[in-house]
Amino acid sequence: MTPRLSTVILPVRPWREGGRDQWLRAEQLGFHTAYTYDHLSWRTFRDGPWFGAVPTLTAAAAATGTLRLGTLVTSPNFRHPVPFAKELITLDDISGGRITLGIGAGGNGFDATALGQEPWTPRERADHFAEFVPLLDRLLTENVVSHHGTRYSAEEVRNIPGCAQRPRLPFAVAATGPRGMKLAARHGQAWVTTGDPKLFEDGTPDQSLEALRGQLGRLDHALAEIGREPGAVEKILLTGFTPERNTLLESVDAFVDFAGRHLELGFTELVIHAPIPDSDFAADQNVFEAIATEALAQLGG
Template sequence: MVMRLSTVILPVRRWSEGGREQWVRAEELGFHTAYTYDHLSWRVPFRDGPWFGAVPTLTAAAAATERVRLGTLVTSPNFRHPVTLTKDLLSLDDISDGRVTLGIGAGGTGFDATALGQEPWTPRERADRFGEFVPLIDRLLTEDSVSHRGIHYSADEARNIPGCVQRPRLPFAVAATGPRGMRIAARYGQSWVTTGDPKLFDSGTPEQSADAVRGQISRLGAACDEIGRDPGTVEKVLLTGFTPEGGRPMESLDAFVDFAGAYFALGIDEIVVHAPIPGTIFAADEKVFERIATEALGQLAERPA
């Protein structure tokens, strides 16, 4: 199994005041992918501070870097429409010369859910929209012209020429834990994303979290089996910071290696860590963060299988 380490850079810095340097540094440190959140704003304390748009940020990052992959983690239907989102993704894939991954999920009930003036959708409504959102984006990114009349989304001869640099389209990383989302990940995802079981964050144990992720991977495998897909062709991604361990794995290189080794052993292929942000749940020592980026995979590779 190939182990990968990636990072999330929250879009909270002005480009001229350290924003650009973060993305360049992520490439220098050797991260596989540098992601950012796709929100209009996020939870406290970020709610009342700077927060920039994901697509413009990734476009600037594409121009400032050469090798590191770039992506959203994750985009959702909360304030996106498939037609306009696809045009942005097609352009970003071109500007980055094929280095973009679309992380995509059903969305939640946070600030994004009501920013356009709508009432928050129920879990069923979010799942219904997601079930239409992802297949339509798949078509829009692989067909020159698409017309669609759905319950939630429509397209009328929407054109996306010349198509993606990555063929047949840029990869999807589908965030899902429920049965409907797992089926979408199995059918459309090149990878699947989890943050663990949110019910365990406050009072669970690391062992319970590992068991929960093991169960999620098993359910993803069952969803793949239903459509005759090899589960091994869907890469498994863990976004850290939301399991019971919280930020403790970022306290030292050894702590991270122990944490990552446990999840790699479960079948996780890629672990994503947040770039440090002082005064938040993502606070961490910058030197430890850089040691993790440059040394953790080497130490993990030396461990007995």
């Protein structure tokens, strides 16, 4: 499989003040997919501009023509599968079938309490996720859906005509634990990881590679348990959260070295953040663009 290079555009720029230009530039640079985060606010960006993922992707779909688009990632923290399915079907239609849904269990950040609820425990997050994903799968593939579950209900919900992509738009399931891996194996067309968070501060690149090797092995095991081949699911690494995060975008050579080691491990798609000045994602725009246009060629992709 030819390796893919994609980007994440955080929704922090007003559309008419550089936001639109970023998505157009991502297409011009040849990125496979441009994703955005699906949060109500996020970390150090909480007190600044932050726009909604679905409207942003809708505008990006209208502005671009070939670039794939998606979330990285959506979670049940503030989403309900019934109205969200309708939004996704509409978005897939507007884009002409260019949407990938990155989806995960969510965390304990601002989204977890924005609706006035107590933050879920890790087990509660996993429980919601385990019901959310199969129900969303049904809502995007069946014309009429009823479901009466522990956490979500749907009563004769119509989703006609369904997705532009058949049988539905692809899911990229973010998971590291056993329950999430099983969901990725059963429902995912791709699997997403950011690495091992325990190694974020003090881990080494070699430790990170070994942790990722273990995650890939657990995914392969989950796939084998249900009779799917390892190659049936793409492996996506969202970069910027491993020990190399501060040097990753310093030069094309630095990125090529990083990418080569991780593609050899088994990843099929690497995702880099579009630079945001004065933030954790600050980087030289020229280097970022050079990586986009030169890195895969150096790797033989």
